[in-house]
Amino acid sequence: MGNKVSVVIPTYKRTGERLTKTIQSVLQQTYKNLEIIVVDDNGNPEYSKELVNALKMYPEIKYIAHRENRGACEARNTGILNSEGEFIAFLDDDDTWESNKIEKQLDKFNKPNIGLVYCGIKYYYEKNDKVEYKSAIKYDDPCRELLMHNYIGSTSCGIVRKTCAIAVGMFDKNLKSGQDLDFWYRIAEKYEVDCVEECLLNYTIYTEDTITSNINNRLESNLYLKEKYGSRIKHDTELITIYNLKILKAYLKLKQPIKAAKHIKKSIIERELSLKHALQSILR
Template sequence: MNNQDCLVSVVITTYKRPLFILQRAIESVLKQTHTNLEIFVVDDQPEDRQRIRQIQETIHAYKDPRLSYIGLKEHGGACKARNVGIQHANGDFIAFLDDDDCWLPQKIEKQLEGFINEDIGMVYSPYINIADQSSEKVFIPCQKSGDLTQDLLWFNCIGGCSMTLIRSKILKICGVFDESLLSCQDYDLWMRIAQCSSIQFVPFVGIKKFDRRDSITNNIHATNQGFNIFIQKYQHLYQQFPNIYNYRLNLQGYRMIRMKSFKNAWLYYKRALHVKFFSRYNILWPFRGYYHLLKITIKKHLYSANA
């Protein structure tokens, strides 16, 4: 069967998102040029009966038989919601869309073209990052195809769930989202997919990602919990590449500095020194972190002086 004829399952997970934002996500899927879709809106807010009714009425109003509502019986988090969507999926391919992101009309069509052979388990694409109403920037991932295992050890060079399209049978081989992780859930799945299949880069910008302040990546506890479990899971790989391991620990320390969690930053820095004492990253990342804070401090003082 030609990939363009295949059924694609789309899982939209939602939790406490304003209805108009969820509608934006749903409508971006309904407008896809690839029309052979089944679309599941998985609601992770079972305690709000009024919101459940509003979402169900919204879905019903579209009058599109491809669109279905799934309500979780108890709050389980985004990965639980995605895994429930996977359980309901019948498609040859599966795509995930966060409720505050949206797709451009050719997203699925173009990504399906990336599955040029059966060895490819997932494709990924660049996206437009929108920080506020006046700031849009195209983010281009690592642009590599094939075995991305070593590339992913450096950092999540693929991006989030909304940027990918996955061959469904690959999830039966490498597993689904790890619900024990508070962060790095997508990163962890990408790493497992990379170890059991090829990954293909498709140079088509088809996703709009909207930054938000309540993101998991802004939660210190969640960020550290997910990172440390990820490192432990793939310790056998990191030990083969001490330079990458050192870089990864320094990068996490840099993120902690940016989040003003200096104690955690120091702990990661010490671990990085233990992995590889003589490394340029031991100087580069702490410098970049504190330089970032210095710039913010200077800007605040200048703003206060001019106010």
């Protein structure tokens, strides 16, 4: 039957109907040696009641409920620690997969040092029904490229070896945004990564994804990641410029001009801003 793949689905404030669509896309996989783990991170009996009722038709699913809301990172970590598979596939509760996703990605784990295989993503925009296809790209220096931008994308597109996920410390619970980038980066630091170019993940971008709270989360995450990977970022003029511009843009979007001015002044004084790379970034 091949190696077992544990599919970890964290869920928070989703309807049973939406979660059912996500689960069905797993059950329809051409690869069958699967374990499905739903981690209920609601910490709320009313939300959980609906999920439990929806899951009654799937007695084979392992259901784990957090007593309180602990966030997506800890929910995924709970799934990893309670999994039995050699490989872990992550799937958010509002995403779906093409039926051959797992089969095609597992074929790429043809060397023992490959820790991560990702795939292309089909983006659905709720606001205007636009569909965008983004094929997966493999880079020679995945770590640097990830710090430039998360070219891999959502956690729902990745499959990892369980031993590798645990070895790098799993997901960083300090992050409210950019958890996927950080996790991919730490795996790419220690192991090889590969991809399937095809768009095997269906990912919906909702209108509410642009709300202020998400900008706050991105700001906090960029400040945190700049500090966390400072030794790599600060000695690379292009990288440090990009991070400072991300932070500057967040302050401006949040209508905090004083903090934006202080940030840019500090960046100039500490020589963490390159005019050349700033212009290149803006013109991209």
